[in-house]
Amino acid sequence: MTIDESEAIDAFERLGLTSYESKVFIALHQLGSGTARDVANTTDVPRSQVYSVAESLEERGLLEVQQSSPIRYRPVSIEEAQETLRNRFEREQERAFDYVDSVKQEPTTEETQEDIWTVRSRERINNRSVDLLSQAEERIIFGTRLPGFVTDAIEETIQERAAAGVSVIVISRTDDVRDMFEDTEGITTTLPPSRRASDDRSGRIVVIDDNSLLLSVVDNDGSETAIWSAGSLFADVLIQLLEAGDDIESSFP
Structure with a gap:
């Protein structure tokens, strides 16, 4: 440089x-x-x-x-x-x-229950994704069309949670993404519905235990912006809306 x-x-x-x-x-x-x-x-x-x-x-x-x-x-x-x-x-x-x-004060329960957070920059979204994935106890649904959104840390965390008995679904129309998990026991890989048109701005989605959610989009300049929420009414309602279609796969990139 x-x-x-x-x-x-x-x-x-x-x-x-x-x-x-x-x-x-x-x-x-x-x-x-x-x-x-x-x-x-x-x-x-x-x-x-x-x-x-x-x-x-x-x-x-x-x-x-x-x-x-x-x-x-x-x-x-x-x-x-x-x-x-x-x-x-x-x-x-x-x-x-x-x-x-x-001098810090821990946030109270009332302050955190309805929080919706915005995260910008690929590195911070990667870190937040790993943090959410590592907390999964029952179910993970991870979807992205971009192999670059599956960092080594994300891949390892998903595999570790699957090995711990967490149910994992990885959804992507991209072969390279599905191939990362194809042979991993406890992980199901699948395609989104063919009727869904490709969206060049879709980023990734992470659903954890039906109470935590991260959604991101790719901006025109290639940067990524995400919202996430955990243990909130917003996360609960949005996850239910995502699952309201024919199946959960219809909501993923």
Whole structure:
């Protein structure tokens, strides 16, 4: 992947450095080592600012100072800088989430019973699907036309629940999807009704134990958006509507 300097500076800023700190750190790697004048000539950081910026970078553990006349600066290696920033990120992450954990309140039953959630991005929908599938105790119905929507984690979770005695139906008009589960004991694979026209925007559907549901669609740009609900009246009613046709398969991609 090729990025330009402005993108690198933006990335460093997201890691906690200021714009000037990012520019001085990059400039010193370009120079190998240098004085404040050298750095100012290499970047647009004013020479008068280089001293305080270099001091801040030294405190962060990202450069070393040679007490010469004039003072020279040398950046730590890229590997050492990565480790330093990684450790700092982990410390800040731990500090932030420890606080959130100390003040969080668990949602009450009344607040969760009617919740309908929207999830965007393929990775988050994959994770939510795995979470719902792993909670199945009696039945799983999983449908998709897209093999890419059956990640390794989803496939493994479905197979694990089937091995635990959960009834599993996998529905797809796509051979590659059905083939993933064709020979797995406890899993039934089937086609949706032929009368149903193909829908290029259908994503996936997950039904768990008649009380949890996830439905997704594929947007025009190829991204995926899903709604899901668990233990709610919405999920109960929608699952009943899906099953109100000739059979459950008529509701799947």
